[in-house]
Amino acid sequence: MRSFFNICLWFLPALASAQARHVVSGTIRDKHSGETLIGASIVLAESPNIAAVSNAYGFYSISATPGHYTMVVSFSGYGSDSIALDLRKDTSISIGLETGVRQLQEAVVTAGRNNSVSKPLMGVQKLSINEIKDLPVLFGEKDILKTLQLLPGVQSAGDGNSGFFVRGGNTDQNLILLDEATVYNPSHLLGFFSTFNSDAIKDVTLYKGATPAEYGGRLSSVLDVxxxxxxxxxxxxxxxxxxxxxxxxxxxxxxxxxxxxxxxxxxxxxxxxxxxxxxxxxxxxxxxxxxxxxxxxxxxxxxxxxxxxxxxxxxxxxxxxxxxxxxxxxxxxxxxxxxxxxxxxxxxxxxxxxxxxxxxxxxxxxxxxxxxxxxxxxxxxxxxxxxxxxxxxxxxxxxxxxxxxxxxxxxxxxxxxxxxxxxxxxxxxxxxxxxxxxxxxxxxxxxxxxxxxxxxxxxxxxxxxxxxxxxxxxxxxxxxxxxxxxxxxxxxxxxxxxxxxxxxxxxxxxxxxxxxxxxxxxxxxxxxxxxxxxxxxxxxxxxxxxxxxxxxxxxxxxxxxxxxxxxxxxxxxxxxxxxxxxxxxxxxxxxxxxxxxxxxxxxxxxxxxxxxxxxxxxxxxxxxxxxxxxxxxxxxxxxxxxxxxxxxxxxxxxxxxxxxxxxxxxxxxxxxxxxxxxxxxxxxxxxxxxxxxxxxxxxxxxxxxxxxxxxxxxxxxxxxxxxxxxxxxxxxxxxxxxxxxxxxxxxxxxxxxxxxxxxxxxxxxxxxxxx
Amino acid sequence: MRYSIFIVTALVCLCSCKKEVNLNLDDAGPHIVIEGAVTDAAGPYTVKINMSVNFKAENTFPPVSGGRVKISDNEGHSDSLIETSPGVYMTQTMTGKPGNTYMLSVQLGDTLYTAASTMPFPVPFDSITFRRAGAFGKKNIRAVPNFQDPPGVKNYYLFNEYLNGVLVTKDIFVFNDRLTDGKYITRDLRNTDDILHEGDSLEIAMYCIDEPIFNYFNQLDQSGGGGGAFNSAAAPANPVSNISNGALGYFSAHTIRERRTKVHIE
Structure with a gap:
């Protein structure tokens, strides 16, 4: 295994292009709570093709040739922030975003919202707890699994049931992860409630079959909570x-x-x-x-x-x-x-x-x-x-x-x-x-x-x-x-x-x-x-x-x-x-x-x-x-x-x-x-x-x-x-x-x-x- | 092991509403149904031949007359059955004996149906006791047959309840000893409905059946149908019959032990 890593590490820099580039990296967080933001977008306004998305831990990394840039950071449900950047060497910038406030003109913000269109991944559904909090639910219990059933390709296993089928798969063909741990029985009370307490949940992503290579083990979908x-x-x-x-x-x-x-x-x-x-x-x-x-x-x-x-x-x-x-x-x-x-x-x-x-x-x-x-x-x-x-x-x-x-x-x-x-x-x-x-x-x-x-x-x-x-x-x-x-x-x-x-x-x-x-x-x-x-x-x-x-x-x-x-x-x-x-x-x-x-x-x-x-x-x-x-x-x-x-x-x-x-x-x-x-x-x-x-x-x-x-x-x-x-x-x-x-x-x-x-x-x- | 069924049912009963519905069901076409038995009790033994009907038809099943029905055993006895009333065929000489294998043949027109069943050795049936059990305030009386399961051999049991002389037809009770070999058995017969009441006369017939017949009744029990939850089998199907050529029904050689008592709770 060690040699596998060595080879990878040795091989990787070769992927970087020949022209000298510097890297800006850091973590994107909610300004008030310090919660890291998953999937926030980062764009250089001067060259909108240079864009990145924060990973599961809020980390981002973006590189460009030296110069002056305006880095625009935005996230759904949050305002956006723009940072003047004089890129001369590798730089670390961590950013806090303000909830619900819009400081910038729409045109710039939208550059970042475009990710779902340009990213090659398909069959992905994301839910934020913010989005589901106002929806009516059975017994008044917010439930991400039941809300997922309202999305295309996802079917309910029955009236009031949190079990779901994705694209013709059985319920056991969904890989259900809670902070990377497999949840073998995602339901309470014979299926009428899911195991997920929405208070504790930050992000929910469902991959309907076109699963990225880091996930494996189930046929029909991955639900990453x-x-x-x-x-x-x-x-x-x-x-x-x-x-x-x-x-x-x-x-x-x-x-x-x-x-x-x-x-x-x-x-x-x-x-x-x-x-x-x-x-x-x-x-x-x-x-x-x-x-x-x-x-x-x-x-x-x-x-x-x-x-x-x-x-x-x-x-x-x-x-x-x-x-x-x-x-x-x-x-x-x-x-x-x-x-x-x-x-x-x-x-x-x-x-x-x-x-x-x-x-x-x-x-x-x-x-x-x-x-x-x-x-x-x-x-x-x-x-x-x-x-x-x-x-x-x-x-x-x-x-x-x-x-x-x-x-x-x-x-x-x-x-x-x-x-x-x-x-x-x-x-x-x-x-x-x-x-x-x-x-x-x-x-x-x-x-x-x-x-x-x-x-x-x-x-x-x-x-x-x-x-x-x-x-x-x-x-x-x-x-x-x-x-x-x-x-x-x-x-x-x-x-x-x-x-x-x-x-x-x-x-x-x-x-x-x-x-x-x-x-x-x-x-x-x-x-x-x-x-x-x-x-x-x-x-x-x-x-x-x-x-x-x-x-x-x-x-x-x-x-x-x-x-x-x-x-x-x-x-x-x-x-x-x-x-x-x-x-x-x-x-x-x-x-x-x-x-x-x-x-x-x-x-x-x-x-x-x-x-x-x-x-x-x-x-x-x-x-x-x-x-x-x-x-x-x-x-x-x-x-x-x-x-x-x-x-x-x-x-x-x-x-x-x-x-x-x-x-x-x-x-x-x-x-x-x-x-x-x-x-x-x-x-x-x-x-x-x-x-x-x-x-x-x-x-x-x-x-x-x-x-x-x-x-x-x-x-x-x-x-x-x-x-x-x-x-x-x-x-x-x-x-x-x-x-x-x-x-x-x-x-x-x-x-x-x-x-x-x-x-x-x-x-x-x-x-x-x-x- | 059917407790989970019980939970779902209990939970669902809390808030469900139930109504009769009219479904547009296909015609299944008539199928031959053969039901025959040889027991260790005195003969004559009966083989019944009927036709199935469509779901919406009345529960009257047309008898099939004119069959040539024969039962033989591994000791060389053979008995041609006589049709005593339409679709009902009786043996004349055959005597059932535990350990023997019995062969049934039914000739109907050009089609020959055959089956074989081996009569297990009988297990003494000690007594019937009763207990109350249930959930959510519904504690029904259940009958408990008491008997010693012989160790080291596979045993299969079927129980029929006769309440005040009438066969209880809603429930099927089959046990095997896969998890109970050699134990003194006191498993209750769990009626779907609350039908046993103190003072009723209850007779229980305990049959020792062979494995294919156990499988038949076990599958029949699970084939009640569904199309939703309630833990009914996701896809009910016809039980696998031990009769050849696609006939429905079964042919069983079994022993019978009976007990009768008044329903009472100590």
């Missing part, structure tokens, strides 16, 4: 009190201007209402979750910065003493930023992530407990080399040690169950990547890269091979540290943008992604007990190839943004389950799966008004996603469960004066593909349903309108508060959550279909404060 660093100038507390949950956030300097901390916590208290019940069988039930985000950062020197961030979340559901489950994620990230020089930025990360569940059942003599976990230890080194304005390289390595415990059953002597420990599974996932951003002939920008990944299945353990009926045919026993199976995959990544002039561009991308951890879930809803299994001698890596093309245009001084993208994705080694598959506590779970192919294609349209009193967006997706398994529908292609032809979202936010902000969103999508019975027959005195083919029916279309209003309280220097009101599903549409079939209890001669709907007219009130 970054936490706030905390105010390094003064102490603040903020929070919110809602009908079913409350939040508190405390931040402040550890050492002024140098280091800071932030702690955000929230808890739901639906169970408090249960406790109020006089009925003993109700008040012994519990139903809540809480989570804590904490982060601290420490500036060691101008060149070194340490960050520690952690997340702890827990859900608890219990029915008296007869049944209980708790589950949650824990993540921890320790990062060290080091600026080697004004061109070379490095970040090393040590990451821990764990998801576990713990079930307790007390039923008569049957006292049993079931536990399971997945645990990662992860080391990551990322380097960014800024050769010059149009020439940047990213490279790094990534090593993850995965341990999964698929299930341990503990049982009392009197229990009907035997204690059982399924063997742990070990694997090492490693990758090295390099990618290069290059501007060619002023109009053409390209990004090409390669990610070389290996997945090594390790002992100890017994590894089975199965015959086609799923019976274990052969067992191989490996001792600890022995390699059972190695998969090696090369993932080329390429994207290009061509500026057409007039603020518009055309882009093309090709990406290969692979996935070696697979979520076993044979139900449609998200279950805390779904188990991740690694690739093995029986389960091969999933592989996807995606090509996409798009047209982008910003107009009216970049007030409006329009994009149109088409994509086609081909997926290999997709997983489905045998009929009646037993996935829980099954040593031979790999014998329960079948493998097939997938394909997805679609057209996404997005139109957004970014600024002004009235802003919002319209997003429309026309798409298809299909699967093929030789065991299903006689091997012909069939629509995947999440296949929805039309997806439309309209979002509007209107600032009505100083006090009120009004908002509304409307969602429409076609029904999922589902399998319903066509006939029926009788066995064992019961009515059995007769199915013909997989997924030939459609759920009814889904649509819903939500409205919200925010009332700004009196704002003083010391205290700021607002009231947020919303109604989810304003016109009370009964959107079917599920449709089931049964014999009519009132009439034995007929069967009937029953539709269940969940949320109609759900009002909520939240009070938010900050001091």
């Amino acid at each position: 970054k936490m706030n660093d905390g105010n390094n100038k003064e102490y603040h507390a903020s929070g919110g009190i809602g009908l079913i949950s409350s939040r508190l956030n405390i931040e402040g300097p550890i050492e002024k201007d140098k280091s800071s901390f932030i702690i955000s916590a929230r808890r739901t208290y639906a169970d408090v209402f249960l406790k109020l019940s006089k009925d003993s069988s109700t008040n012994q039930n519990s139903l809540y979750f809480y989570d804590i985000n904490a982060k601290a950062n420490l500036r060691l020197s101008d060149r070194d910065h340490l960050f520690f961030s952690g997340y702890f979340g827990k859900d608890n559901l219990g029915f008296g003493n007869t049944f209980g489950i708790d589950y949650g994620n824990v993540t921890g990230t320790l990062r060290w930023n080091h600026i080697f020089n004004s061109r070379l930025f490095s970040n090393a990360s040590l990451i821990y992530s764990k998801y576990n569940y713990d079930i307790r059942i007390n039923s008569g003599n049957n006292n049993i407990g079931i536990t399971s976990y997945i645990k990662d230890l992860h080391f990551k080194e990322d380097m960014q080399y800024y050769a010059n304005a149009g020439n940047k390289m990213n490279f790094g390595i990534d090593v993850i040690s995965h341990t999964t415990s698929p299930g341990v059953i503990s049982a009392s002597q009197t229990s009907s169950f035997n204690p059982l420990t399924l063997q742990n599974k070990h694997a090492v996932e490693s990758a090295a990547y390099v990618s290069h951003d290059l501007s060619l002939f002023t109009r053409l920008n390209i990004n090409y890269g390669l990610r070389a990944g290996a997945f090594t299945v390790m002992g100890p353990g017994s590894f089975y091979t199965y015959d086609k009926d799923g019976n274990a045919r052969d067992t191989a026993v490996y001792s600890g540290g022995k390699v059972v199976k190695n998969y090696f995959n090369l993932e080329p990544r390429f994207s290009a943008s061509y500026k057409l002039g007039n603020g518009s561009s055309f882009k093309l991308a090709y990406t290969r992604t692979t996935q070696n951890l697979h979520l076993l879930s044979n139900s449609t809803s998200s279950n805390p007990t779904d188990v991740w299994i690694p690739s093995s001698n029986n389960v091969r890596p999933e592989i996807a190839d995606q090509v996409s093309a798009g047209y982008y245009r910003n107009f009216h001084d970049n007030q409006y943004e329009f994009s149109s993208e088409v994509y086609y994705r081909n997926m290999q080694h997709q997983i489905d389950y045998k009929n009646g598959a037993q996935l829980i506590a099954n040593e031979n779970v790999e014998s329960q799966v079948v493998f097939g192919k997938g394909r997805a294609y679609g057209w996404e349209l997005f139109f957004k008004k970014k600024y002004g009193k009235f802003n919002g967006w319209i997003s429309y997706t026309l798409s298809r996603t299909e699967r093929q398994f030789s065991e299903i529908n006689k091997g012909s292609w069939f629509p995947a469960n999440q296949d929805r032809t039309h997806n439309l979202s309209i979002v509007g936010i209107y600032k009505a004066g100083k006090k009120w902000t009004l908002s509304a969103d409307f969602t429409y999508y076609s029904g999922n593909a589902v399998t319903w019975p066509s006939g029926k027959y009788e066995v064992n005195g019961q009515i059995a349903f007769l199915y013909t083919r997989r997924n030939t029916y459609r759920m009814p279309a889904y649509h819903r309108l939500d409205v919200g209003a925010t009332l700004q309280g009196k704002k003083t220097k010391r205290f700021d508060s607002n009231w947020n009101f919303s109604i989810y599903n304003l016109y009370g549409r009964e959107n079917p959550y599920s449709i089931t079939f049964e014999q009519d209890p009132d009439n034995a001669t007929r069967t009937r279909a029953l539709q269940y709907a969940l949320f109609r007219w759900v009002p909520s009130i939240t009070y938010n404060f900050k001091f």
Whole structure:
């Protein structure tokens, strides 16, 4: 590995152009809180082609030939700043931007807003917490995952659900990162809330398949969530009190201007209402979750910065003493930023992530407990080399040690169950990547890269091979540290943008992604007990190839943004389950799966008004996603469960004066593909349903309108508060959550279909404060 | 292991509204359904042959007459069944014996359907007890069959409840001993609805079935259908039958042990 770095470092200066250039570098921050700003733009007004964007730590680096320049720095939702620059040698300038103030004439500011058009990356959606704070939400709980579902190419996993599908992928094919740590179960309370407390979140970026080379491990998307660093100038507390949950956030300097901390916590208290019940069988039930985000950062020197961030979340559901489950994620990230020089930025990360569940059942003599976990230890080194304005390289390595415990059953002597420990599974996932951003002939920008990944299945353990009926045919026993199976995959990544002039561009991308951890879930809803299994001698890596093309245009001084993208994705080694598959506590779970192919294609349209009193967006997706398994529908292609032809979202936010902000969103999508019975027959005195083919029916279309209003309280220097009101599903549409079939209890001669709907007219009130 | 289903259902019940809907379902066309059994109780044993109907039709399933139905075993016995009423065929001489394998053949026109099933050895059925269990204030009475699972062999069980003499048709109860081998079993039979009340007469028939029949009923249990959440299988399908040539239904050789008691809570 050392030699790899040496070669890179030796090779890099050669990328810089021959003409003498000097570098300006530094960090861009919020002037008042000291929070670093991600994705702020830096432009030299005299030569607008020389532009840069601040990275995930607010760091920027820009180079130009010696001379006098005006450096313009701007960031969405902030004012811009211009700095007179006499460039004679490499210079370090850190910049603080003022919130919401505009000091400069629009013309200059817009130069910086243009990035989404000219950058070669495509299929990227960014959300800032500022943008989502006024939108109406279910139960008054701001939720980035639910807001993402209003963007093109992203679909909701169900009414009120935070699970999402990206471009025809399954929910487990999204890589969800919180400060670089993988979050294995991104939901609370069976999917109705996401694990992300929006108070703690700074930046959310979703890559819909055309993923940069530094990310890997999932097929369909990467959701990169970054936490706030905390105010390094003064102490603040903020929070919110809602009908079913409350939040508190405390931040402040550890050492002024140098280091800071932030702690955000929230808890739901639906169970408090249960406790109020006089009925003993109700008040012994519990139903809540809480989570804590904490982060601290420490500036060691101008060149070194340490960050520690952690997340702890827990859900608890219990029915008296007869049944209980708790589950949650824990993540921890320790990062060290080091600026080697004004061109070379490095970040090393040590990451821990764990998801576990713990079930307790007390039923008569049957006292049993079931536990399971997945645990990662992860080391990551990322380097960014800024050769010059149009020439940047990213490279790094990534090593993850995965341990999964698929299930341990503990049982009392009197229990009907035997204690059982399924063997742990070990694997090492490693990758090295390099990618290069290059501007060619002023109009053409390209990004090409390669990610070389290996997945090594390790002992100890017994590894089975199965015959086609799923019976274990052969067992191989490996001792600890022995390699059972190695998969090696090369993932080329390429994207290009061509500026057409007039603020518009055309882009093309090709990406290969692979996935070696697979979520076993044979139900449609998200279950805390779904188990991740690694690739093995029986389960091969999933592989996807995606090509996409798009047209982008910003107009009216970049007030409006329009994009149109088409994509086609081909997926290999997709997983489905045998009929009646037993996935829980099954040593031979790999014998329960079948493998097939997938394909997805679609057209996404997005139109957004970014600024002004009235802003919002319209997003429309026309798409298809299909699967093929030789065991299903006689091997012909069939629509995947999440296949929805039309997806439309309209979002509007209107600032009505100083006090009120009004908002509304409307969602429409076609029904999922589902399998319903066509006939029926009788066995064992019961009515059995007769199915013909997989997924030939459609759920009814889904649509819903939500409205919200925010009332700004009196704002003083010391205290700021607002009231947020919303109604989810304003016109009370009964959107079917599920449709089931049964014999009519009132009439034995007929069967009937029953539709269940969940949320109609759900009002909520939240009070938010900050001091 | 179906507790998670239970949670989702409980949560959803808190705020859901439910209504009957009229769906535009395709015609499935009639399919042959064969249901036959040989048991270790005295004969005669019955094979029923019917047709399936479309979902919207009434629950009357046209019988199929004129089949040539035969059951034989691995000891060389063979029995041609007599159609005693339309679609109902009875054995004349056959006696079921644990450990034997039984072969069914049904000739309907040009099509021959065959199946085989091996009768497991019986497991003594000790008693029925009851317990209350449930969530959110709904504590239903559940019946608990008590029996010793024989260690070291794979056992599969199917339970039928007869409440006041009437077969409970809403629920399917199948257990295997994958996680319970050799234990004294006291797992409750979890009814979907609150149907057991103190003083009712309850009879439970415990069948020891073979593995394909367990798989059949286990899959049948999961194929209730859905199209949404509730943890129903994402894609329900017809259970895999042990009968050849695409017939629906099953042919099972099993033992029967029965217990009867009044529903009571200690």
